[in-house]
Amino acid sequence: MNIRLVITLSTLFVAAFAGQASSKQPAAASAKTHLTVDDVKLAVYQRSATPSHTLIKPNTKDTKVYDVDKQVKVELKFNVKDEKTKESILVQQAFVAFVHKDSGREVVFVAEPETGTKTYVAELDMKSQEKNFEGLNGTYNVRLIIGDTNAANAIDWNCADVKVTTSSFVAAPVKKSQIVNYDPLSEIKHVFREPEKLPSAIISDTFTILCMAPMLLLFIMWLSIGLNFNNVKISLWSLGFHVGLFAIFGLYFVFWLRLNMFETLKYLALIGVPTFICGNRLLRSLNESRRHAKTE
Structure with missing residues (x-):
């Protein structure tokens, strides 16, 4: 299922439940935080090098398209803030999704806050993670997806594009028992076994005479000896x-x-x-x- 759809549905469900539970509270207590994303920094660098981050302005998109292969790492840092207080906060859902531009296929990674801070980091090492792309090369939109049940809004922001080049991918064989096929099955036509070919009339008659020979011999002996x-x-x-x-x-x-x-x-x-x-x-x-x- 599309990760953005899951986030939207879960946010609406929890928000509705929370709204019912707090319906007896004062109106001031029902106000929710409005989320913004700030201090977004993107770095695409060689695995052995030190990352050099590019700052991306809020609600804009980096004009550069980065080349990504198994020799590089992708690191994205950002802060989620309360639009009113400008303070960094932690949210329940923070994802970085790589969305293939042509097919719409998504590869989603979880962004975690750095230890002791409220700065979120999503780090992608392509050498170990390229299998998740399953050999689908091309341009991917890098999207920040933020959501929280206590927030009045959710964020889905395409902050940059990358051109991914991966190694050839061989999908693991799927067991027949795990394949779900909803196509109609082919019609089963019963073919009955054809009857065996009968022997010729000469063979059948000869066999019948041989089987009846003992009875014929009995009658002949009765006639020759006589019946008492x-x-x-x-x-x-x-x-x-x-x-x-x-x-x-x-x-x-x-x-x-x-x-x-x-x-x-x-x-x-x-x-x-x-x-x-x-x-x-x-x-x-x-x-x-x-x-x-x-x-x-």
Whole structure:
């Protein structure tokens, strides 16, 4: 967010809150200080040299455009004063902002008062601070931004311009989880897997015949040996077993034609349980018949 907008909003909010809290105070107590900036001194110097400051008159702009690279330091000193008493005061917010002339991008530094004085100093060592410019070269407006909740005004003053030349900048990679993208996502289109290619009819028919060969062999052997129906008793258990057995064979045939494994197992459970019970009772009846035949 723009630092000047933050300062303005916070100043208005605190001022409104303070105005409500002090609404019962006398009118004289509600008067606020009017801020001015004086004794503004700017120095752009080599890192190993002694700074030589240029005095900038209030509400004016230094006509010189200073060249700034990683070999120099930028130092800005100033005093914030009460316009009425002309005394130096300390404020809650004091910033020096470097605003790129073309893009409006801001690089903001905090101005701190010198120890034991009320003179504010903002010192910029370009060797260590040029990364904050992220390789954006060009002309920057040097702006003083002053604000306080007890002041009747705020200050945003373009006191000088500098031409910044920085080293090439390689931005650190941003993690994918930290990227916030508000653009609409591309449409997701589901592509279902294409069915596998079926084998030729010859291979399918050959495989089917091989699977049915044991059953065909069973019928051929029955026809060659002959079927003995003498021991078959006409009863409910015999009828249920043979009907269930043929139903299972029919289920296998339908499985080859159209059913899947899960459907086949479901139907097989329904047919197999009664077939098993009928077969068990049929075997028990045959065993009992043999016992009676031996005793006789």
